[in-house]
Amino acid sequence: MSFLTCGFIGSTVHGRLADSYLGHKKTVFLSCLLTSITAFLTSLAPNIWVYALLRFSNGFARSGIGICCLVLATETVGRKWRGQVGQYGFFFFTIGFLSLPLIAYPARTSWRTVYKVISLLPLGYSILIVPFVSESPRWLAVKGRTGEALDVLTKFAELNGKKIPGNLAISNPIDTNSGNATKPESLWSARWATRRIATIMVAGFAVGFVYYGVQLNVENLNFNLYFTVGVNALMEIPAVFIVSVFLSFANRRTLFSSSAFVAGFSCILCIPFTKKTTTRGGNFAQLSAESVGFMAASMVFDVLYVYCVELFPTNVRNLAVSNLRQSLMLGAAIAPHLVSLGRLSPWISFLIFGGLSIFGGLMTTWLPETRNAPLCETLEQQEKQEKLSSAPITEMEFSDSSN
DSSP, X not given: OHHHHHHHHHHHHHHHIIIIISHHHHHHHHHHHHHHHHHHHHTTOOSHHHXXXXXXXXXXXXXXXXXXXXXXXXXTSOTTTHHHHHHHHHHHHHHHHHHHHHHHTTTTTOHHHHHHHHHHHHHHHHHHTGGGOOOOHHHHHHTTOHHHHHHHHHHHHHHTTOOOOTXXXXXXXXXXXXXXXXXXXXXXXXXXXXXXXXXXXXXXXXXXXXXXXXHHGGGGSSSOHHHHHHHHHHHHHHHHHHHHHHTTTSOHHHHHHHHHHHHHHHHHHTGGGOSOOOOHHHHHHHHHHHHHHHHHHHHXXXXXXXXXXXHSXXXXXXXXXXXXXXXXXXXXXXHHHHHHHHTTOHHHHHHHHHXXXXXXXXXXXXXXXXXXXXXXXXXXXXXXXXXXXXXOOOSXXXXXXXX
């Protein structure tokens, strides 16, 4: 609970830092470094109170890694690859999750050793990899650092065997000559953005509740607990691959809602098998339904992050994704209480998980479709873009310096 609570708080802090002050790259570096330090210090905790405080600090520190990496990755590619690139992080997250037993088993006699070993991973990332990562050219342009943004794009072009014309420049997406330049935009400054993030957060709460809750609810299945946990972990892998393929051609709304409906109905299908039974087939039928439901819930979880990235402009994108993560963690923090209730009446937990998943899928009714839509840089620009959807704008505003 301490770990989840601090993640709820840390998401907002890191989102604000990434959007307004440090940028994506520096926020990732800071998060990795602090994650490593707090993980190592946890291994030295002398009592439960210090341990809880350090777990809180560790969760706070690591909450900025995922959101900033996702936004940074998707902002540096074109719309064709945006969905697939957004999924790569989830694939490596799954690989990391599956590697934990390999790390923990040799050190199973000492939990302190486990923390010391895992503290080396973010430290190595912050030292060996992050220095070679480029800042998002979109964020640099929004901050008026157009020269640095052009340098990053030139570097990307060289890596791809291309060359940017020498007379090309990036225009500042924020009009410094207008009166609005002195009024920094916030996620809550536009009514449409407020309604949109509220809808995303409600859907995120439902998704987080179901995604994390279904994992914990395996104890209410009529099957071997350890085998079921292993099956669920393996279902993460096909979920990532399926979403990566579908995001290349499917509408975000359709993919999100259909996956949520599959997860919901699969949970509900587990209800007929909640009564204790000695038949082997009944147990396997329940496990199959639960596994499909968890895979679909994992797909919903992955799609929602990419969808949120595409729904908001560059100057508030990190904060929007951070607010989504808050709602996901809130759902995750409450889900264990329903699992506890399911020990008394298993069918109740499956019914609520299923109903809430279907409810989350319906929330996309109030959200626009974003497939192949350009990423805008400011709230004002996105509002104009959506009002004049028939007038296309480029993903990055370029001007010919010779004009």
